[in-house]
Amino acid sequence: DTGVSQDPRHKITKRGQNVTFRCDPISEHNRLYWYRQTLGQGPEFLTYFQNEAQLEKSRLLSDRFSAERPKGSFSTLEIQRTEQGDSAMYLCASSQDRGQPQHFGDGTRLSIL
Amino acid sequence: RKEVEQDPGPFNVPEGATVAFNCTYSNSASQSFFWYRQDCRKEPKLLMSVYSSGNEDGRFTAQLNRASQYISLLIRDSKLSDSATYLCVVNMVVGGSYIPTFGRGTSLIVHP
Numbered sequence: 001d002t003g004v005s006q007d008p009r010h011k012i013t014k015r016g017q018n019v020t021f022r023c024d025p026i027s028e029h030n031r032l033y034w035y036r037q038t039l040g041q042g043p044e045f046l047t048y049f050q051n052e053a054q055l056e057k058s059r060l061l062s063d064r065f066s067a068e069r070p071k072g073s074f075s076t077l078e079i080q081r082t083e084q085g086d087s088a089m090y091l092c093a094s095s096q097d098r099g100q101p102q103h104f105g106d107g108t109r110l111s112i113l
Numbered sequence: 114r115k116e117v118e119q120d121p122g123p124f125n126v127p128e129g130a131t132v133a134f135n136c137t138y139s140n141s142a143s144q145s146f147f148w149y150r151q152d153c154r155k156e157p158k159l160l161m162s163v164y165s166s167g168n169e170d171g172r173f174t175a176q177l178n179r180a181s182q183y184i185s186l187l188i189r190d191s192k193l194s195d196s197a198t199y200l201c202v203v204n205m206v207v208g209g210s211y212i213p214t215f216g217r218g219t220s221l222i223v224h225p
Contacts, residue, residue: 033213040121042200042215043157056210091156098211099145099204104156 002026004105006092012111013082020078021108025094032075033102034067035091036060043091049075050098079110087112116140117203119216126223130191134219136201137183144211145204146177146184150197151218157200160186191223 005024013019025032030051035043046065047057051072061067064083069075079086089109093102118137126132146163161168163175163184174187184201198218204211 035215040217042117042119042217045212045214048212056207056212101147101159101162102202102213103159107156 004092004094004103006090006105006108008108009106010109010111012113014113015082015084017082018078018080019082019110020076021090021092021110022074022076023092023105024074025092026103027073029094029096029103030072031095031097031100031102032069033093033095034075034077035093037089037091037107038087046077082110082112084112086110115217116205117201117214117216119201119219121217121219123220123222126191126221128191128193128223128225130223131187131189132191132221133185133187134199134201134221135183135185136203136216137181138203138205138214139182140203140205140207141179141182142206143182143203144206146175147202148173148175148184148186149200149202149215151200152197157215160199188221191221193223193225196221196223 007022033048034046037043049069064080067077089107091107093104095102148160149157150160151157167176172189176185200218201216
């Protein structure tokens with residue numbers, strides 16, 4: 001299967017710890033997106049990359065959040081000093097180009113104790 | 114006012130019914146529109162793109178009204194398996210970038 005893959009599927013950690021998630025997009029897709037989704041809400045845009053360049057960041061993305069896509073392939077999303085409010089599903093998606101539909105990974109469910 | 118608005122529902126309909134959802138957006142410069150389906154605790158999956166002239170895929174019809182800034186999804190002959198949350202996505206143009214913006218989703222429950 002050559003879809004979008006995310007790792008880990010679930011992460012449980014204590015408040016104050018750092019966590020890092022990985023996303024591998026569909027190989028021919030240039031664009032990679034990160035979203036956060038909480039219960040009863042749609043996915044909220046966090047940031048996106050065109051190849052290795054991070055082109056846009058939501059103001060939701062506080063300075064505790066950082067994302068990278070070092071070689072324009074996989075991406076990582078790191079959250080430092082996690083807080084209770086960071087508990088959510090973190091979704092990654094990729095698309096061939098702007099305006100094209102996105103394909104989502106299974107997501108990483110983060111729970112902060 | 115949220116940038117993309119949907120009635121959260123739930124819409125509770127019997128099998129075989131026709132049901133329609135609307136989604137309004139605030140940014141008139143928006144380009145590209147999509148409907149996604151999301152099952153409980155799963156990732157969103159693309160249902161269909163929405164084209165200016167309207168488009169149909171089997172029992173599903175999507176329409177775009179740029180003047181009134183809304184898109185719609187019509188489901189005919191509802192099946193039990195159509196029960197899910199339907200998310201609309203609007204690519205908002207912000208400073209030259211396309212920012213995909215989701216509505217909160219409309220919950221559909223199809224009962225026997």
